Amino acid sequence: MPASGPTHPFTLPTPMFAVRQDSADSLLRAPRNVAVIMDGNGRWAKARLRPRAEGHRQGVKALHRLVERAAELGVEVLTVFAFSSENWKRPATEVRLLMELFAQGLARWEAPLREAGVRLTVIGDRSAFPESVVRAIEACERGTAGGERMLLQIAANYGGRWDVCQAARRCAEAGEEVSPENLEKYLATAGTGEVDLLIRTGGEQRVSNFLLWQMAYAEIYFTETLWPDFNEASFDEAVRWYQGRERRFGMTSEQVRAASSLPGL
Ligand code: FPP
Numbered sequence: 001m002p003a004s005g006p007t008h009p010f011t012l013p014t015p016m017f018a019v020r021q022d023s024a025d026s027l028l029r030a031p032r033n034v035a036v037i038m039d040g041n042g043r044w045a046k047a048r049l050r051p052r053a054e055g056h057r058q059g060v061k062a063l064h065r066l067v068e069r070a071a072e073l074g075v076e077v078l079t080v081f082a083f084s085s086e087n088w089k090r091p092a093t094e095v096r097l098l099m100e101l102f103a104q105g106l107a108r109w110e111a112p113l114r115e116a117g118v119r120l121t122v123i124g125d126r127s128a129f130p131e132s133v134v135r136a137i138e139a140c141e142r143g144t145a146g147g148e149r150m151l152l153q154i155a156a157n158y159g160g161r162w163d164v165c166q167a168a169r170r171c172a173e174a175g176e177e178v179s180p181e182n183l184e185k186y187l188a189t190a191g192t193g194e195v196d197l198l199i200r201t202g203g204e205q206r207v208s209n210f211l212l213w214q215m216a217y218a219e220i221y222f223t224e225t226l227w228p229d230f231n232e233a234s235f236d237e238a239v240r241w242y243q244g245r246e247r248r249f250g251m252t253s254e255q256v257r258a259a260s261s262l263p264g265l
Contacts, residue, residue, distance in 0.1 A: 030073035031196035031242050035211055035218070036066065036080045040202030040226030047226075053097050058228035060105055069232040071118060071150045073239065077192045078152050081210050085125070085159035102156065103133045106140040113140075117149030123188035124158030125166075151192060160212030163188050167213075189214055197242045199235075201227045219245045 038059055045055030063080060070078045083098055090098075106120070113120055122137045129137070137156075167186035168178050176182045184190065195211055195218040203224045207215065221238045223230075248256050 030070075030075050030239055031219075032075065033077040033193055033196045034070060034075050034079070035195045035198045035215065036078070037198070037200040037202075037208060037210055038063065038080055038082070038227040038230075039200060039204055041228060043202065044226040044228040052094060055228055056094075056097060056101055060101055062228050062230045063105075065231055066235060067113075067118065067150075067152060069235045071116060073235075075150060078150060079123070079155060079189065079192075079195070079211065080153070081155045081158070081208075083124075083156040083158070084209065085157055085162060086209070088128075088157075099130060099133055102154075103136040106136040110140045110143040113144045113152070114147060117147045118144060118152050119147030119150070120144045120152045120154065122154045122156050123163075124156045125162060126157065128157050153189065153192070155210070158188070159209045160207075161209060163211075164213050183213075187213060194218070196247075197221060197238065199223070199238050201225050201230050201234075217247070217249055219247065 041055035041059040042052045043055075044058065045052050048054075066080070067078065082102060087098070088095060109120070120140050122141065126134055126137060164183070164187075166188075167183050170186040171178050171182050174186075189211065192214075195215040198207070198210070198215050198218045198220045200207075200220070200222050203222070203226075205222045207220070219242055221241055223234065223238070225234055246253060246256060251259075
């Protein structure tokens, strides 16, 4: 691209840079599926005597950084909580701003995400969104549909209970037994597997009706860092913490170690 060409918010390295994973400081086992609760925008702004809107704007920048770093480390599925079904209760001006940032972000990110091989989908009940937001969502989803490097799921007007209920309803409507395997096919995240690592910024220690079903065995990382301050180093730290966890899935430590020493595992 010529130096005078358009600048995109995403500057993912070319796939060649993926070899970084072999370096001494590498993060060899980046979790496959990461979910993030981006909390603390309001407090970040308040601490600087700035309007909450500024916190959300900086929050969008932090999301850019996360998408770049996660793709660089080989994360396959990244799901972020942009707007919960409970966030409608916020003051109307803040809800409007979040909608604007969301629609603008989708429009600005479409081309760079496509170039970076990132496919974007929005999960949640979009029927409540203004028409302009729905159009922006659909355009971005269409424009990035071919991305194979990473799937970025933006949870908007999403709630974990809503997801389980709508999946169970559709499963029953299809005449299928409501079993874990069948229900999984109807979740908003169908086909993306389980969350390996959940990160929540902003110091709160709860899951706030996020991906309740999908995070049944997730490792949960809480950090005091406010979302606008969350950067590449913060994400690397979370990944290193994850690498130190022993995931037992209900088994004993001995069983896990025996299984992981089997040839081919
Ligand atoms: C939580 O901070 C953050 C949100 C409710 C919104 C997160 C949204 C973004 C970062 C923008 C998303 C935009 C796109 C394009 C996906 P808070 O307001 O609850 O902070 P507080 O707990 O400090 O008040």
